[in-house]
Amino acid sequence: MKRASLITLSLIGSLSAAQSVWAVDYLLPAPGSRLIGQNQTYVVPGDGKNLEAIAQRFDTGILLLLEANNTVDPLLPTPGSELTIPSQMLLPDAPREGIVINLAELRLYYYPPGKNIVQVFPIGIGQxxxxxxxxxxxxIQKIPNPTWTPTANIRARSLAQGIKLPAVIPAGPNNPLGRFALRLEQGGGEYLIHGTNARNSVGLRASSGCMRMRAADIQTLFSQASWGTRVQIVNEPIKFSVEPDGRRYVEVHQPLSQNDWEDPQTVPIAVTASFGRFADDAGSDGQGISSAITRRAGYPVQVNATMTPSMPATGIQSVRATPAPVTQAVGTLVTANSLVVQQQ
Incomplete structure (x- = not known):
């Protein structure tokens, strides 16, 4: 699933209808808590729209929807079927400052300064x-209406596919950078957070290393993030938390594939020593954690060894269909069927 190609992108995009999107704001949790949001259930209407259209409706990514609904047809979900919208999540293990990007979940978190909220956006990342x-x-730079200068490598790859790119693509609707771009310092300014003219690539691994956002999302982020804003990019396929009320959660995403023959649903996941301690703790349900690692649903699962009335399971909100608006890995390895199997 984390190997989605431009061929998949084209198939999905050919069936998508235009949809508007918006920032999803969450109140920051209490100190010591990382849990935000609430999953939703969406009943698929008989409108012939594909999973990408639903992803855009809820401003999430298609790979996130496929993780949460691993038996659904991405091209034509069955009318009347129920989809889980993964709008509950654990904050990444990073300072709540500026921009935090978790590659494994293809999400960008923005913490507006002076506000008690976090904004969450789907992104496209490198192939x-x-x-x-x-x-x-x-x-280090905010660029409205950017031009795009393809690198020599990008031009060579495109030429090998029969596409001859110009030296410079001017600003406008056909510009691959969209209408707004934020240049990052590391890498000599090579990496950008930007919009895209291929809106269905958001939520997929489709770029040459930059991070893509939907038009409304990058406009929202661009209007708030300032020069000098801290940006931290992590790769956390497993997130976990012990909440202040004692509830324990683990959120497992399919890891990013490193080659074409890896199956991200079963490939071992490298984890940190802190997660090993969390899993081994007497308060954690080892079988529940193993099941979460096997399933890799992409949303938090409660894994308390013992449930009490003061630890209610998180509910799922029901949403009925309505007309849509126009780390470097360290520690141990985890497999789909076992917890700790090998030291790195």
Whole structure:
């Protein structure tokens, strides 16, 4: 699933209808808590729209929807079927400052200064062989109406596919950078957070290393993030939390594939020592954690060894269809069927 190609992108995009999107704001949780949001249930209407259209409706990514609904047809979900919208999540293990990007979940978190909220956006990231790197950096330039100068490597790859790119693509509706771009310091300014003219690539691994956002999302982020804003990019396929009320959660995403033959649903996941301690703690349900690792649903699962009335399971809100608006891995390895199997 984390190997989605431009061929998949084209198939999905050919069936999509135009939809408007918006920032999803969440109140920051109490100190010591990382849990935000609430999953939703969406009943698929008989409108012939595909999963990408639903992803855009809820401003999420298609891979996130496929993780949460692993038996659904991405091209034509069955009318009347119920989809889980993964709008509950754990905040990444990073300072709540500026921009935090978790590559494994293809999400960007923005913490507006002076506000008690976090804004969450789906993003597109680098393809295999052109991965977006893990790094801590900052915004060094804000570029409205950017032009695009393809690198020599990008031009060569495109030419090999029979596409001859011009030296410079001017600003406008056909510009691959969209209407707004934020340049990052690390990498000599090579990496950008930007819009895109291929809106269905958001939520997929489709770029040459930059991070793509839908038009309304990058406009929202661009209007708030300032020069010098801290940007931290992590790769956390497993997030976990012990909440202040004692509830324990684990959120598992399919790891980013490193080659074409890896199955991200079963490939071992490298984890940190802190997660090993969390899993081994007497308060954690080892079988529940193993099941979460096997399923890799992309949303938080409660894994308390013992449930009490003071630890209610998180509910799921029901949403009926209505007309849509126009780390570097360290520690141990985890497999789909076992917890700790090998030291790195």
């Amino acid at each position: 295999q062989g052109r991965e977006t790197p893990v790094m801590t950096t900052r915004i």
